[in-house]
Amino acid sequence: xxxxxxxxxxxxxxxxxxxxxxxxxxFPVAGVDGVLRFAQSFAVPCLLFQxxxxxxxxAAFDARLLVSFYTGAAICFALGMIGARLLFKREWEDCVAIxxxxxxxxxxxxxxxxxxxxxxxDQLTGNYMIIAIHSPFCYGLGITVMEFVRNRGQSGAAxxxxxxxxxxxxxLVIGIMAGFAVNLSGIxxxxxxxxxxxxxVRAALPAALFALGGVLIQYKPEGDMKAxxxxxxxxxxVHPAIVWLMGSALSVPPDLxxxxxxxxxxxxxxxxxxxxxxxxxxxxxxxxxxxxxxGASILTVWGWLSVLG
Numbered sequence: 001x002x003x004x005x006x007x008x009x010x011x012x013x014x015x016x017x018x019x020x021x022x023x024x025x026x027f028p029v030a031g032v033d034g035v036l037r038f039a040q041s042f043a044v045p046c047l048l049f050q051x052x053x054x055x056x057x058x059a060a061f062d063a064r065l066l067v068s069f070y071t072g073a074a075i076c077f078a079l080g081m082i083g084a085r086l087l088f089k090r091e092w093e094d095c096v097a098i099x100x101x102x103x104x105x106x107x108x109x110x111x112x113x114x115x116x117x118x119x120x121x122d123q124l125t126g127n128y129m130i131i132a133i134h135s136p137f138c139y140g141l142g143i144t145v146m147e148f149v150r151n152r153g154q155s156g157a158a159x160x161x162x163x164x165x166x167x168x169x170x171x172l173v174i175g176i177m178a179g180f181a182v183n184l185s186g187i188x189x190x191x192x193x194x195x196x197x198x199x200x201v202r203a204a205l206p207a208a209l210f211a212l213g214g215v216l217i218q219y220k221p222e223g224d225m226k227a228x229x230x231x232x233x234x235x236x237x238v239h240p241a242i243v244w245l246m247g248s249a250l251s252v253p254p255d256l257x258x259x260x261x262x263x264x265x266x267x268x269x270x271x272x273x274x275x276x277x278x279x280x281x282x283x284x285x286x287x288x289x290x291x292x293x294x295g296a297s298i299l300t301v302w303g304w305l306s307v308l309g
Contacts, residue, residue, distance in 0.1 A: 011113045012298055014206060018213025032214030035207050036270075043204035044108055045175025050197050051128045052179030053189060061129055064250040069130055069260045070137055072242035076234050077103035077141060083234075088227050090282070092149045097275060097282030098227060100142040101289045102234040106269035107134050108172075109208045110297070115262055118305055119255070126259025132180075135172045135271075142275055150279075212270060216291045224285055231268065231289040236300040240265040258308050265304045267293035 021027035081099030084090045090098065105111065107130055115127050168174070182189065189197075243264040247257045268290050276286035 009298075010117065011110065011209060014209040015213035015216070015294070018210035018215075019217050020213075021210075022214040022217050027214060029214070029218065032211050036211035036215055039204060039208035039211055040270075041171040043200050043207055045171045046197050047175075047201045047204045048108075048128075048131060048172060049175040049179040049182075050194070050201055051124075052132055052176060053182040055125075055128060055132075055179075055183060057183060062126075062252065062256055064252045065126055065129060065247070065256045065260050066133070068243045068246035068250060068252060069264060070133075071246060072239050072264055073103050073105070073138070074141065075242060076239045079238065080231060080234055081145075083230050084227060087230070088224060090227070093146065093279065093281040094285075096142065096146045096149055097279060098231060098285055099145075100138070100275045101231045101268045101272040101282075101286050102239070103142060104138045104269050104272045104275070105235060105239065105264055105266040106294075107131050107263050107266060109205070109212055109269065110266045110294075110301075111263040113205050113209065114266075114301060115259060118262070119258060123255050124259070126256035127263060129256070130260065130263050132176055135170055135176065138271075139170060139173070139275075146279055146281075212294075215270065216294065227285050228288050228292055231285070232293045232296055235268050235289075235293055236265060236297055240304055261308060262301070262304060265297070265301055267297040 018027070018032065022029060022032055077099045079099075080102030081095045084095040084098040085092065107127070112124065112127055112131075115124055181187075240261045243260045247260055252260065268286075270290055273283065273286045273290055276283045
């Protein structure tokens with residue numbers, strides 16, 4: 001119980017503040033959209049840029065963690081897509097959108113603050129390792145499969161253009177790439193600029209969590225509840241279980257192992273809805289899955305934290 005009170009509830013209380021503020025009319029919906037845009041398009045990309053720019057890449061990247069996490073993510077994407085097709089007879093485009101919900105765990109808005117509170121700021125190397133390629137991997141896989149399904153017979157060059165255009169207009173991907181560029185080039189960020197970035201970074205997670213709560217109230221649980229339940233089960237249970245099994249088999253170091261399992265246990269990120277909305281497919285299932293899984297993850301994350309110790 002103390003784990004729930006000390007680690008999980010503060011994060012979800014900030015989400016709750018945003019939810020109640022919009023619900024009671026204390027904060028306008030347009031304001032939430034602005035806060036969310038600030039967080040996703042500026043503050044969080046700055047956080048990722050600064051973290052990766054200062055990361056010791058030679059020591060930070062462990063292939064065993066990445067193989068465990070992203071093999072699990074790809075399997076869950078396939079399970080969600082095939083399940084939507086075979087069990088619920090959805091069109092293939094809807095199936096890809098539903099599969100993306102099973103693929104894209106909320107590694108930044110939930111994974112980072114919960115991991116930080118659970119294990120400390122100095123134990124986030126594994127989180128940043130996952131986040132560094134999370135958006136490129138997930139969007140690359142999701143967009144490639146969706147474009148293939150939508151444009152069967154399209155030339156390879158056209159498919160590459162579609163995927164590249166969608167990926168490289170994503171602020172998170174831009175922040176990550178800029179961080180790698182600074183890190184690999186050895187450029188030293190001037191202290192004045194680094195201090196300014198730090199001011200923005202300190203606002204990133206609180207603003208994002210508050211905005212997430214304000215956004216969630218706009219999407220009522222509706223649509224195919226069986227499909228939503230499938231997404232929640234795959235995202236909250238199957239993905240972390242796969243990472244646990246593979247991480248144990250590959251002997252992933254304990255601190256990275258905890259980061260991998262805990263990040264995999266996060267609810268689908270809001271990007272799942274963004275992806276569905278981008279293609280106009282599976283939007284109700286995506287929005288409802290984000291809402292319901294985020295609420296359910298209070299208990300499931302508590303369970304995973306208890307198991308991880």
